[in-house]
Amino acid sequence: MSQRAPIRAKRVLPGFSLSLGTTLLYVALVIMLPVVALVLKGAEIGPAQFWSIVTAPRTLAALRVTVTAAAVATLFNALYGLLMAWVLTRYDFPGKRILDALMDVPFALPTAVAGISLTALYSANGWFGGTLHSAGIEVVYTLGGVMLAMAFTSTPFVVRAIQPVLEDLDPALEQAAMTLGARPFAIFRRVILPAILPAWLAGSTVAFARSLGEFGAVVFIAGNLPFKTEIAALLAFIRLEEYDYQGAAAIALVLLALALLLLVVSNLLQFRAARHLEVGS
Numbered sequence: 545m546s547q548r549a550p551i552r553a554k555r556v557l558p559g560f561s562l563s564l565g566t567t568l569l570y571v572a573l574v575i576m577l578p579v580v581a582l583v584l585k586g587a588e589i590g591p592a593q594f595w596s597i598v599t600a601p602r603t604l605a606a607l608r609v610t611v612t613a614a615a616v617a618t619l620f621n622a623l624y625g626l627l628m629a630w631v632l633t634r635y636d637f638p639g640k641r642i643l644d645a646l647m648d649v650p651f652a653l654p655t656a657v658a659g660i661s662l663t664a665l666y667s668a669n670g671w672f673g674g675t676l677h678s679a680g681i682e683v684v685y686t687l688g689g690v691m692l693a694m695a696f697t698s699t700p701f702v703v704r705a706i707q708p709v710l711e712d713l714d715p716a717l718e719q720a721a722m723t724l725g726a727r728p729f730a731i732f733r734r735v736i737l738p739a740i741l742p743a744w745l746a747g748s749t750v751a752f753a754r755s756l757g758e759f760g761a762v763v764f765i766a767g768n769l770p771f772k773t774e775i776a777a778l779l780a781f782i783r784l785e786e787y788d789y790q791g792a793a794a795i796a797l798v799l800l801a802l803a804l805l806l807l808v809v810s811n812l813l814q815f816r817a818a819r820h821l822e823v824g825s
Contacts, residue, residue, distance in 0.1 A: 579800065586797040589790045597794040605771040606779040607798065613687060613775070614755035617694035622748045624695075625702025626740075632703075633710040647704070650697050655760030662693055663765045685767030690775065693761040698751035705747025709740045742814040749810035753803040 586594065597603060632644050650658065666673040666683040673683060683689045713736065721731045759777040766773040776795055783792035 582793060582796055582800065585789070585793040589794055593790065594794050594797075597791050598798055602770055602774075603776075603779065603795060606774050606776045606795075609687065609690065609773060610756060610776040610799075611802075613690040613694055614752055614758075616691045617698060617755050618748055618752040620691075620695050621699050621702045621751050622744070625699060625747060625751075626706055626744065628699075629703050629706035629710055633707055647700050650700050655697060655758065656764070658696060659693060659761040659764035662689070662696065662761065666692070666765070684765055685769065685773060687773060689765040689767075690762055690773055693765050694755035694758050697758055697761045698754045701751040701754060702744070702747035705743045705750070706740050709743045710736075713739055745810055745813045749806050753806050756799055756802055756806075 780795040
């Protein structure tokens with residue numbers, strides 16, 4: 545009796561070698577090549593000069609403004625993004641599809657256009673800015689304006705990271721906790737939060753990294769006042785306009801190192817959260 549030859553599952557993409565080779569080529573040309581070029585340019589500076597550039601008072605002030613604004617914007621988006629993802633997945637209401645689509649507007653809208661729009665809305669004679677100005681609150685050309693622009697451009701990262709996890713969460717787990725007498729907050733803390741925590745951390749970290757490098761949306765609303773609202777990305781751009789390529793490369797390397805550090809910490813936190821969830825289950 546003859547045995548049938550094993551049937552191989554059909555693949556949508558070509559063979560492994562071709563698919564992997566194409567992917568690695570894209571990563572090398574589009575992602576790694578600019579990063580390596582930046583690192584090599586920074587290596588030409590030398591440790592002493594590099595330290596002198598990054599510890600200059602104006603550079604430290606720009607980094608402080610950038611990190612502070614990015615941290616506050618990320619904290620806001622971590623809470624707001626969780627709330628918005630919860631609303632979009634747990635409730636049905638008129639206009640839900642429109643609200644869901646609006647979450648992707650910061651992705652589609654050019655950042656420069658977003659900066660101009662925010663400046664027009666929150667200026668002293670703008671729709672929102674007029675009311676705030678009457679109350680003595682200034683947004684444009686302040687640190688609050690920088691935070692607002694960063695929060696606007698990074699909101700979708702948190703929402704889109706949490707939303708699919710909430711959609712795939714088995715309702716039977718919550719129902720079982722309810723039958724055992726658990727209160728709503730206890731259900732969220734013991735059942736829902738461990739499931740969404742890795743995605744929540746990932747979305748918040750990417751939002752933070754995006755805010756650190758934001759330029760177009762911030763440059764208009766910030767006013768770019770040195771030591772007050774000047775961000776690090778703008779300072780690097782100014783150094784390029786002054787033909788100070790070493791200064792621009794040093795500032796860019798600091799931002800790159802911060803972003804990579806965030807990604808490493810995020811991956812470690814996600815790994816530990818996932819391991820804790822597996823052990824708990």
